[in-house]
Amino acid sequence: MSDQLSRVPPQDVRTVTCVGAGVIGGGWVAYFLSRGYRVVAWDPAEDAEARLRHLVGTAWTALTDLGLAPGASPDSPFDNLTVVPDLTDACAQADFVQESAPEDLELKRTLLADIDAATPEHVVISSSTSGYGMSEMQVRCAHPERTVVGHPFNPPYLIPLVEVVGGTATSPEVVAWTSDFFRHAGKSVITMDSEVPGFIANRLQEALWREALHMVAEGEATVEQIDLSITDGPGLRWAIQGPMLTFHLAGGQGGMAHMLDHFGPSLLSPWTRLTAPELTPELRDAVVDGCEREAGGRSVDDLVAERDRGVIAILRALGRV
Amino acid sequence: MSDQLSRVPPQDVRTVTCVGAGVIGGGWVAYFLSRGYRVVAWDPAEDAEARLRHLVGTAWTALTDLGLAPGASPDSPFDNLTVVPDLTDACAQADFVQESAPEDLELKRTLLADIDAATPEHVVISSSTSGYGMSEMQVRCAHPERTVVGHPFNPPYLIPLVEVVGGTATSPEVVAWTSDFFRHAGKSVITMDSEVPGFIANRLQEALWREALHMVAEGEATVEQIDLSITDGPGLRWAIQGPMLTFHLAGGQGGMAHMLDHFGPSLLSPWTRLTAPELTPELRDAVVDGCEREAGGRSVDDLVAERDRGVIAILRALGRV
CATH class of the missing domain: 3.40.50.720 (NAD(P)-binding Rossmann-like Domain)
Structure with a gap:
């Protein structure tokens, strides 16, 4: 052409x-x-x-x-x-x-x-x-x-x-x-290989945002509590490791495999208004394998050390410690 | 007692x-x-x-x-x-x-x-x-x-x-x-004043996590793409300003009020599997008022400057610039 x-x-x-x-x-x-x-x-x-x-x-x-x-x-x-x-x-x-x-x-x-x-x-x-x-x-x-x-x-x-x-x-x-x-x-x-409405990050952000709006609408949390819960909680990790690697570390030395086996049932908990996908063996393996690929040979200890250095650097950079 | x-x-x-x-x-x-x-x-x-x-x-x-x-x-x-x-x-x-x-x-x-x-x-x-x-x-x-x-x-x-x-x-x-x-x-x-399953941050995190699992299950995104979309995208903002203040700034000088009027209809978009709450006038006002309280007299320009200093500090602290 x-x-x-x-x-x-x-x-x-x-x-x-x-x-x-x-x-x-x-x-x-x-x-x-x-x-x-x-x-x-x-x-x-x-x-x-x-x-x-x-x-x-x-x-x-x-x-x-x-x-x-x-x-x-x-x-x-x-x-x-x-x-x-x-x-x-x-x-x-x-x-x-x-x-x-x-x-x-x-x-x-x-x-x-x-x-x-x-x-x-x-x-x-x-x-x-x-x-x-x-x-x-x-x-x-x-x-x-x-x-x-x-x-x-x-x-x-x-x-x-x-x-x-x-x-x-x-x-x-x-x-x-x-x-x-x-x-x-x-x-x-x-x-991206294919079109998905909202692409990737906006879909993730939108899920969080909708749940936040539900909480305000139901009187379960204030706007300020919602923001504080992120800036002082998972928001500090997400600048360093995304949601997948974050949960890879939540599994301790067993990584994502242990995390899914331990917390997998909480997908059935009414923790958000978003219906969870079924945790099929295929989905479990896709997530576990993806974390292994992403870790690229870094052990859980290595990733924990990287995360900790990152969180400290962020807290310092923002003048919070 | x-x-x-x-x-x-x-x-x-x-x-x-x-x-x-x-x-x-x-x-x-x-x-x-x-x-x-x-x-x-x-x-x-x-x-x-x-x-x-x-x-x-x-x-x-x-x-x-x-x-x-x-x-x-x-x-x-x-x-x-x-x-x-x-x-x-x-x-x-x-x-x-x-x-x-x-x-x-x-x-x-x-x-x-x-x-x-x-x-x-x-x-x-x-x-x-x-x-x-x-x-x-x-x-x-x-x-x-x-x-x-x-x-x-x-x-x-x-x-x-x-x-x-x-x-x-x-x-x-x-x-x-x-x-x-x-x-x-x-x-x-x-x-918190009342018990909500998953409390606040876990509900927000869980909504994001479930959407991420859906995307992997549907072949819409890989584990690595999901993590990169957060660490290189909204994750950099969330260590500084939560989802509410983030969208307050997405509205430009008009703040959250303009943002809800402009992007409110996107709540109807199929951007996540989480059904959106109805954006009633009461919910709109609760969110707008909450952002105003949180801003506490800081203008949008002030908040933009704070966010920008924060993002730069984080990028530097993580050795990314």
């Missing part, structure tokens, strides 16, 4: 066009500027440019503190930023497009079609959508094969994760290119 | 008896030793003392690094530890008892009754149970009024959170005493 042949290598992207410049879009603008890209931004809101400059200015303190990439302006974040009033103009200049419009399917469908029409055919168009599949968003594009989801976390200029997943009409080569591009840009990338 | 009158003030507790010395019980032993308490431990398992000494020895590196309290032995954690072969002996010496037996209701009922019979009447007996209510565990105790849940997080020697909640027969004065004791011992305490 000609578009594939003429696509710039991920490391040669120079100009990123950011469509939509709210909390997420503006965060992307700040991030790409700090990584040395030239950024063209477009947002139809009246006060968009003022809000964008406020957000980028605030983020810049953090980003210069972390260290700017070669090409980023040490004097002002605005040196490499162009805010243009016209979407077609913005897209015509792009080596890569990141769309971060409000979460509205009809709006996204129309906007992606407009971006698609205005962007050179070889350029990849990525969407920050928090939950729509690209399959349902790309339906009006003439070149849907170069549209893909690149889902960040707030703030995109500090949180490393980007989830990359294509729709049914997306070329697998575009999924791979986009993953490479985000990695080259300094992101931590999860490339 | 005579037991209340003769109860030592929380700050005068000297000897803590730890019943059960596995991952959680052993973690408590290490923590109390580091805070300068004398600890008496009992565990019926054959190799319990060897495992306990291994766990405490490992934890001690972290704990001495954090700084020991006056009274803790700088030479060896074992100076103030006595492991006794007899439960009655162990309980007779206690100013406070922390029970951390395996999660088995019948076992807990019998064990708590045995502890109750062996412990001086004025001494509080706390359980590390991850999910049982004290109402269902205290049924065989002669003095259930001094039994209470004090639920820690793994590892209890580093994670600050303890959830304190009584059962129907627990004296409110014991709930207050226990909260004061844990606070005096350096813990971050949530005192």
Whole structure:
């Protein structure tokens, strides 16, 4: 395909066009500027440019503190930023497009079609959508094969994760290119094989959030108690080891296998309103094997020591000890 | 009541008896030793003392690094530890008892009754149970009024959170005493007004965990992807700001009110298998008001700056930037 042949290598992207410049879009603008890209931004809101400059200015303190990439302006974040009033103009200049419009399917469908029409055919168009599949968003594009989801976390200029997943009409080569591009840009990338509503982290976060809302609705916990229960509890572990490795260590020397055998029955407890999956032998083995792979030869003692060093470092870094 | 009158003030507790010395019980032993308490431990398992000494020895590196309290032995954690072969002996010496037996209701009922019979009447007996209510565990105790849940997080020697909640027969004065004791011992305490299965943090964690298991069972994500999606995504925020304040900032300058108005409809999305609560005006206001109270006059800009400093500090502390 000609578009594939003429696509710039991920490391040669120079100009990123950011469509939509709210909390997420503006965060992307700040991030790409700090990584040395030239950024063209477009947002139809009246006060968009003022809000964008406020957000980028605030983020810049953090980003210069972390260290700017070669090409980023040490004097002002605005040196490499162009805010243009016209979407077609913005897209015509792009080596890569990141769309971060409000979460509205009809709006996204129309906007992606407009971006698609205005962007050179070889350029990849990525969407920050928090939950729509690209399959349902790309339906009006003439070149849907170069549209893909690149889902960040707030703030995109500090949180490393980007989830990359294509729709049914997306070329697998575009999924791979986009993953490479985000990695080259300094992101931590999860490339998903198939579309799942909400992707991965948002599904996990949403399950927690819904349970929290239920607890507030039932008068079981206050907003403050919910936040404290996370920041002073499992939240301190989750920056270091995810939920799977966390429970691998809850099993003591026996690891996840022991944990599932010991706490498996608690899946039947009414601890959340989320119905548990059946803990089949296949699921048990998949989880145990996954933890072993992830541990990659590190013993439970090694992982405990890593976690403990991490928790102490976090408590110190946050000035809590 | 005579037991209340003769109860030592929380700050005068000297000897803590730890019943059960596995991952959680052993973690408590290490923590109390580091805070300068004398600890008496009992565990019926054959190799319990060897495992306990291994766990405490490992934890001690972290704990001495954090700084020991006056009274803790700088030479060896074992100076103030006595492991006794007899439960009655162990309980007779206690100013406070922390029970951390395996999660088995019948076992807990019998064990708590045995502890109750062996412990001086004025001494509080706390359980590390991850999910049982004290109402269902205290049924065989002669003095259930001094039994209470004090639920820690793994590892209890580093994670600050303890959830304190009584059962129907627990004296409110014991709930207050226990909260004061844990606070005096350096813990971050949530005192719950009523029993909810799994308390607060475990309900939230369990919702996330069940969704994760569903994703593995359905082949939607691997164990490694699930962990990476948390450690490189929302996990970095949750050590700083809980799920409520996190979404308060997702709303931009409009805060939680804007966030609920914008993303509220996504509660209807199939993003998790957990059915969402109805976002009634009452629930919306409870969440918005809670965030305002928690923000305590800090603007969204203030909170964003705090979060950004925190994320950077964590990334640095973990050696990731």
